[in-house]
Amino acid sequence: MATFEYAPAPESRSAVTLRASYGLFVNGEFVDGRGTPFTTTDPATEEVLAEVAEADERDVDDAVKAARRAHTRVWSRMSGSERGKYLFRIARLVQERAREIAVLETLDNGKPIKEARDVDVPTAAAHFFYYAGWADKLEHAGLGTSPASLGVAGQVIPWNFPFLMLAWKVAPALAAGNTVVLKPAETTPLTALLFAEICQQADLPPGVVNIVTGAGATGHAVVAHDDVDKVAFTGSTEVGKAIARSVAGTGKKVTLELGGKAANIVYDDAPVDQAVEGIVDGIFFNQGHVCCAGSRLLVQESVAEEVLERLKRRMATLRVGDPLDKNTDVGAINSPEQLGRIQELVGVGEAEGAERWSVPCELPAKGSWFAPTLFTGVSQAHRIAREEIFGPVLSVLTFRTPQEAVAKANNTPYGLSAGVWSDKGSRILWTAARLRAGVVWSNTFNKFDPASPFGGYQESGYGREGGRHGLAPYLKGSER
Amino acid sequence: MTPTAPLHDATASDAALRRFLHGLPGVDQVGAEQRAAGLGTRSIKAAAKAYAVDLAISMVDLTTLEGSDTRGKVRALSAKAQRPDPLDPTCPATAAVCVYPDMVPHAVDALGDSGVHVASVATAFPSGRAALDVKLADTRDAVEAGADEIDMVIDRGAFLSGRYLDVHDEIVAVKEACALPDGRSAHLKVILETGELQTYDNVRRASWLAMMAGAHFIKTSTGKVQPAATLPVTLVMLEAVRDYRIATGQQVGVKPAGGIRTTKDAIKHLVMVHEVAGPDWLDPDWFRFGASSLLDDLLMQRTKLTTGRYSGPDYVTMD
Numbered sequence: 001m002a003t004f005e006y007a008p009a010p011e012s013r014s015a016v017t018l019r020a021s022y023g024l025f026v027n028g029e030f031v032d033g034r035g036t037p038f039t040t041t042d043p044a045t046e047e048v049l050a051e052v053a054e055a056d057e058r059d060v061d062d063a064v065k066a067a068r069r070a071h072t073r074v075w076s077r078m079s080g081s082e083r084g085k086y087l088f089r090i091a092r093l094v095q096e097r098a099r100e101i102a103v104l105e106t107l108d109n110g111k112p113i114k115e116a117r118d119v120d121v122p123t124a125a126a127h128f129f130y131y132a133g134w135a136d137k138l139e140h141a142g143l144g145t146s147p148a149s150l151g152v153a154g155q156v157i158p159w160n161f162p163f164l165m166l167a168w169k170v171a172p173a174l175a176a177g178n179t180v181v182l183k184p185a186e187t188t189p190l191t192a193l194l195f196a197e198i199c200q201q202a203d204l205p206p207g208v209v210n211i212v213t214g215a216g217a218t219g220h221a222v223v224a225h226d227d228v229d230k231v232a233f234t235g236s237t238e239v240g241k242a243i244a245r246s247v248a249g250t251g252k253k254v255t256l257e258l259g260g261k262a263a264n265i266v267y268d269d270a271p272v273d274q275a276v277e278g279i280v281d282g283i284f285f286n287q288g289h290v291c292c293a294g295s296r297l298l299v300q301e302s303v304a305e306e307v308l309e310r311l312k313r314r315m316a317t318l319r320v321g322d323p324l325d326k327n328t329d330v331g332a333i334n335s336p337e338q339l340g341r342i343q344e345l346v347g348v349g350e351a352e353g354a355e356r357w358s359v360p361c362e363l364p365a366k367g368s369w370f371a372p373t374l375f376t377g378v379s380q381a382h383r384i385a386r387e388e389i390f391g392p393v394l395s396v397l398t399f400r401t402p403q404e405a406v407a408k409a410n411n412t413p414y415g416l417s418a419g420v421w422s423d424k425g426s427r428i429l430w431t432a433a434r435l436r437a438g439v440v441w442s443n444t445f446n447k448f449d450p451a452s453p454f455g456g457y458q459e460s461g462y463g464r465e466g467g468r469h470g471l472a473p474y475l476k477g478s479e480r
Numbered sequence: 481m482t483p484t485a486p487l488h489d490a491t492a493s494d495a496a497l498r499r500f501l502h503g504l505p506g507v508d509q510v511g512a513e514q515r516a517a518g519l520g521t522r523s524i525k526a527a528a529k530a531y532a533v534d535l536a537i538s539m540v541d542l543t544t545l546e547g548s549d550t551r552g553k554v555r556a557l558s559a560k561a562q563r564p565d566p567l568d569p570t571c572p573a574t575a576a577v578c579v580y581p582d583m584v585p586h587a588v589d590a591l592g593d594s595g596v597h598v599a600s601v602a603t604a605f606p607s608g609r610a611a612l613d614v615k616l617a618d619t620r621d622a623v624e625a626g627a628d629e630i631d632m633v634i635d636r637g638a639f640l641s642g643r644y645l646d647v648h649d650e651i652v653a654v655k656e657a658c659a660l661p662d663g664r665s666a667h668l669k670v671i672l673e674t675g676e677l678q679t680y681d682n683v684r685r686a687s688w689l690a691m692m693a694g695a696h697f698i699k700t701s702t703g704k705v706q707p708a709a710t711l712p713v714t715l716v717m718l719e720a721v722r723d724y725r726i727a728t729g730q731q732v733g734v735k736p737a738g739g740i741r742t743t744k745d746a747i748k749h750l751v752m753v754h755e756v757a758g759p760d761w762l763d764p765d766w767f768r769f770g771a772s773s774l775l776d777d778l779l780m781q782r783t784k785l786t787t788g789r790y791s792g793p794d795y796v797t798m799d
Binding site: 003005008269270271273274317326 | 508515522532719750751754759
């Protein structure tokens, strides 16, 4: 061996037993769907993993009815401490089955096992633990003296963090005493169905959690169902707007976590090597399939050249390939459709005259792949600086003064997250106070904690998830 | 950030040197530690592990720095350095044997022309608390006795009190004392004693200071102060040598020393060398491990890779 080439270190698939077909999870049991079954594939290999049932309106209606019964008869009457016990049990089971969940997530989603194993699953377990602790303390959450559950929550989650988003949605809903009808994304339904098994294993009363699989029509049926009291959605701004329209005037409570085009501001006095790491983490984590990804790098002109040099050198060390290899940094694009969208927008960037640089790496022949890419010479007028690409593509812009940095950072219809890099505390605080974004990370990026609320401004949606704030949308009399 | 002016301007005065060193980009502690931890999770298997184990063996400065060192101890260590695994001639020799100056003649004698270098700690190791002429005499003594590598300690007191130029000039003086009559020079490894410098900002500044003064290697620790070599400290030093080569074209080596005992630790360091400084540093000329017990674990792991069995300490020579 002439150089230090890492031999393949694949995680074993044997942790997971894939079934040929999966049904819906309604009222504590797996049942057939009445829609047309569809398949879910491994985006890294194009291998068909399983056939999954499609829930039509009748199936969704069954699920909502089951959830309503469970809410009225069991879950809302149960004491908080009793509900907490179930949630703690689920949290422990998630930890016990962590490897299985991580491998399945990697197979179905295409993300590196490293991230599923070290980030997604532990953070999901942490959310269940965190909200389990709130279940018997709701009256102390500062949301009124005797907060009450809303009823049935219809939840629709995306394909980028299938299991983590499930935890974000299900944990606070159950802690607050609601029951749930959840629809996972059609390209990544498998870990949600594994979660259904965990609910069975935890002896969760039937109907408290129901999982209906399918595509947009199924999601629409969940959101539009008359007997749903609360809608929670994470996904694209376009679908979010449609949901907002469909529930307008119905009295349903809604939280929407939508797209983003986050600014990652690097000042000239930033700890430069760590800033480069943060830029890489901000945009190439999870192949850039992150709504709060730092997809717009705003770097101070005086250091732009040097930061870019370092960034390119660092990007060249990213290992792109088999998601199940423990040394893989960047995995597969989740679907051919998403790959097509990324390619389209990258084409637009080139056509608009921005300069493209992609990591010279060999991509696997099969599956959906995109090499980590950055664009320089981008201005606010470029489409790639305005539209969410949702892929491993970074747009680099420059600024000269802090005022300009803030103005450019805020010059977006979105406002989910932002990053600030500087060694000067006062400058960080000055900047953070002026950024219109739900989360501002300083000298770090993409850090999540169940105790910390998360949510957006403007077209990034409304409502907060996580923390004490994440309980409010699931409780009555909790407007403040 | 990257110096545009020639670096010798930076050492024109104490004030200029301070401005230069404090103008280097800062190191964010949390970020640096997170990056080091992330690299530590690389999974190195099969052929890559065999390569890493042999490379690590060839990078070891087999070290004994005890008050109780004797001629016999040094001769035994020298024998082991040349033939780490007596039963397997394919096992590489270590890079060097590292001893106190008075033990150098014994090491030179025992190593002969084996190609294993003789390294010696000088300059009032490990504290460095002596007058400059004593340190220089210590260095000349070791070089004259045949050491071709000198591990010096910097004056941490001067560094921490901001007298950077004093530290710089002392390194320059010691480097001059490393000169050999034939015009060559013993290789100078400059020990920063990072456990006493405390902050990563200090580690980065001391690294640049040592390189600007002409160090061939920068080394983390004496092994006598805790914490000694840690992954984040090595990370910061690897970033420094990488940046220094980009700025000046000169390559400087890195030597973590103290506390690296297992193959796993050594491989984590090699992964870091590979991914931070680059493959050019994956060579005993540019990266060393200062260690005494690491070699035994490397040998046991090496045997396990070839035989499939983990033999245990009785199957490794104990010197």
